[in-house]
Amino acid sequence: MLEKVEKLSAQQVTTSTLIKKAKKRKEILTIVGFIAPALIVYGVYVVYSIFMTFYYSMFDWSGIDKNLVFLGLDNYIKLFQDDIFWKSLGNNSLLVITSLLTQIPLGLIMALLLFSPIRGMRFFRSIYFMPFLMSTVAIGILFIFIYDGNFGLLNGLLGAIGLESLQQAWIGNEQTAIWAVIATVCWQFAPFYMILFRAAIVGIPEELYEAADIDGAKKWQRFKNITLPLLMPIIITSSILSIIGSLKYFDLIYVMTGGGPNNSTELMATYMYRQTFTNFNMGYGSTISFSMFMIALGVTVVILLGDKRRRGEE
Amino acid sequence: MIKRISQMPLYLLSILLLLFTGLPFFIMVNTSFKQQFEFMSSPWSLPENFSFANYALVFESSFLKYFTNSLILAVVSVVLTIVLAAMASYPLSRMKFKLNRPIFLLFTVGMMIPIHTTLIPIYILTSKIGLYDSLAGLIGPYVAFALPVSVIIFTQFMKDIPKELEESAKIDGCGHFRLFWRIIFPLLTPAVATVAIYNFIQIWNEFIFALVLTNSSETATLPLGLREFYGEFSVNVPGIMAALTLGSLPLLLVYFVAQEKIVKGLAAGSVKG
Structure with missing residues (x-):
């Protein structure tokens, strides 16, 4: 040869x-x-x-007829003055922050538990992971009933521990609707991060822990000095996934509340959908969706630059 | 004994999380076996006698139609994605040419693009080419949005296949095309499994494209069908729960059969993204 x-x-x-x-x-x-x-x-x-x-996005157009009126950037000016858009952007930001603060820690805790000396871990893992396999539509409908004011699971549990005063129609109430929805998103995605963290923990060489044991390290020290630093890259990847995912989130909100009551759970994506396919403002709908793209792009660039700088410092 | 006690908090936490993740499922399945009046009088109790009436009701409706639609769509889209992504990854991972890096970047950018940003043009395009309200009209968008992650997984995997393999094949007078299908593609099996699992789950549960690009119950997928049930059954909560249970069952069954593979596939699919 x-x-x-x-x-x-x-x-x-x-x-x-x-x-x-x-x-x-x-x-x-x-x-x-x-x-x-x-x-x-x-x-x-x-x-x-x-x-x-x-x-x-530069036209006034219903989408049904051929009557396109050129507006230039007027739609973008309108967007800047649109209170509902700002409200939805605020809700998206809230979702980004709460997702980072709940899904990722919860996923990490669940992943760590899977390595603790508990019996029947396989069973625990199977159940922990199930929410992620369910279709978002099914989750949405299921949780509508869980949050139901009359016979919902949540009110039932509150009643059982003597907190009847807190019982209410969780997604019918403007104050609680957004939190009820955010909790559901957390329920759906925490298992996903659990899987990512579990895969990363499996990859940590056993010798490192053995060495730590010889040095007499406590459990907390083992976690702080070995597990956490080695998980940092995957925590950052997960954070990026979580941020981008929260910015374009749609399905669950659409199924559970449709953005209501009174826009209290409106996201950019649900608002875009409503303007486009319910109100038939395809021009303005395009403006909202293009802005979503620019925001996601901007956030991604900032994260990637930040990550590059961090790596440069190391 | 002391060890047991020190593990108590761990067990407590594990069981708390078990309730958090599992209780909604339990309530769903439990309610689905109840009769309407039984649910009304005591929503929490176990069913007095397991009734499959709700399941019969779901099967009498278009459930099987929705199920078949989802299955056809997912299988066809996943197969097409594998073929297109694996082919594109071959030159991207193993050949030098000017546009290599820019094309690869173009594909990876797709990971962050919100589907909503493409929704209106895709809706108009699909209507124009006469595919509105057809399963075929959904395949294009599904494949397109599955390509980024698939190309990333395949290129990563192909980079590790030794170059000598194709050099010797070339000398034997084997063209690139035959070389790829005969020698490279069979070596990709683990990556193919990852790509298939990851995309199957995504497409099986996909909602927004199906919502916008179809509008009849003939073409409805399972997620759309579940919403139909929700509207149709309205106050029949046990009936809705039976539909939700049936709709969630396929992926859960697959998961319990091929747990390790799915978990690995998901982890690989996202980490590399």
Whole structure:
């Protein structure tokens, strides 16, 4: 085989540039042939769509007729003065913060528990993970009944521990609706982070803990000095996933409250959906959705730059 | 004995979390076996006699139709995603060319793009090419949004396959195309499993595209169907719970059969993203 390679390379040196060019062309064709199918599908549905969203965002258009009125950037000015949009952006920010503060710690605690010396861990793990496999629509409907004012599980539990005064229709109330929904999002996604953390903990070399044991380290010290630092990269990845996910969140809110009552649970995505497909303001809907894209892009760039700087400092 | 006592807080915490994650499921399944009047009089008790009437009711409706729609969509989209993503990843991971890095970046950016930003143009495009309210119209968007994570997983995996493999194949006069399908693709099995599992779960539960791009019960997927039940059954809570249980069952069953694989697939799919 080696001989063959040598022969071939010797031949290649003597080949004229013409043949080389033909070869080059053939290689380009090969590359195009392999990448083009995926790139076309992706290009049409994702890349082209983003440009078109920006294009539509400059028009007043119902989406049903052909009557497009060019407005320039007027829709964006309208957006800046739209209280409901600010309310929804506020709710998205609240979701980002609460998701970071609840889902990731809870996921970490669950993952750590899976490595503690408890019997029947396999069973625990199976149950812990189940929420993530359920479809969001099913979760939404299930939790509508859990939060129900009359026969809901939550009110039943509160009654059982003597807190009847707290009983209420959780998602019918403007003050509690957003928290009820956020708690459901946490219920759905904490198991997902548990899986990510568990995979990372499995990857920590056992010798590190053995060495720590020899040094007489306490459990808390083991966690603080070995587990946590080694989990930092995955905690950061999870945080990015959580932030981006919270910014584009839609399904559960749409199913549970539709953004109500009185816009108290409105998110950018639910507001965009309502403007576009209920009120038939496709132009303005495009403005909202393009702004969502810019916000997600901006946040991603900031995180990536921050991460780069952090890595540079290390 | 002392050890047992010191583990008490651990058990307590574990059981508390078990209730937190599991209780909603228990209530759902428990209620689904009750009769309407029984639920009204005592919503918390165990069912006095297990009744499958609610399940019969769900099966009498279009449940199987929704189920089949979701299954067809998920299988076709996942297979297409695997073929397209694996092919694109081949030159991206193993060949040098000018546009390699930019094209790879273009795919990875897709991870952060909100689906809503593409929703209106995709809705208009789908209507224009006559695929509105058809299962076929959903495949394009599903594949497109599954590509980023799949390309990332495949390129990572292919980088570790030794280059000598294809060099020797080339000398034997094997073209890139045959080389890829005959030699490289069979080696990708673990990555294919990861991509398939990750995307199957996502597409099986997908909601917003199905909501916007279809509107008849002929084309409704399972998530849309569950909303239908919710509207139709209105006060029949046990009936709705039976529908929810049935709708959640397939993925849960698959999970209990192939737990390790799914857990690994999910972890790999997201970490590398």
